Amino acid sequence: MKRNLILAAGLVASLSACGGGGGLFNRDRPDEFAVSRAAPLVIPPDFALVPPAPGTPAAASVDSRTEAMQAMFGGPAQRSAAESATLSAAGRANAAAGIRSQAGDPGTQVVDKGATTRDIIAAPEGDGQNARAAVPQQ
Structure with a gap:
């Protein structure tokens, strides 16, 4: 009897949240008659277009990669005086022309740092809050 009374009280308490306010039936809805159709998009004619001049390259023959690089980064920019001085101090004139292609070559001799x-290079990224130190056994 006591269990049924507790169960009934719990059921009444949980169902009381569903009452009042109207729930789904008393909410603001958009007015379906206020919706209007938008006119279709029309591309207006461009009278400023002119046919290509004879002897100019066709639009399909333009290198899209070069065009994209020009659009993103512009052309080669002038270096500032500070940047030029830094590059000169670093030995820009003494750099080998093909050094970038040789840097990752398996035949390149490197110093083994141990x-x-x-x-250190293989350590996981993070702020170091969970870092632990271990002393190697000798």
Whole structure:
């Protein structure tokens, strides 16, 4: 009897949240008759277009990659005086022309920095809050 009374009280309490206010039937809805159709989009004629001049390259022969690079980055910009001085101090004139193609070459000799450098490079990113130090056993 006591269990049924508790169950009934719980049922009444949970159903009381559904009452009042009208729920789904008493809410603001958009007026379906206030919707109007929009006119279709029309591309107006462009009378400023002229046919290409004889001897000019066709539009399809233009390199889209070059056009995209020009659009994104512009052309080669002038370097500032500070940037030019920094590059000159770094030895810009002494750099080998093909050094970038040789940097990742397996035949390039590099200095082995050891396991510590590899551990630092392979460390997970983060703010270091969960970092732990371990002393290696010797």
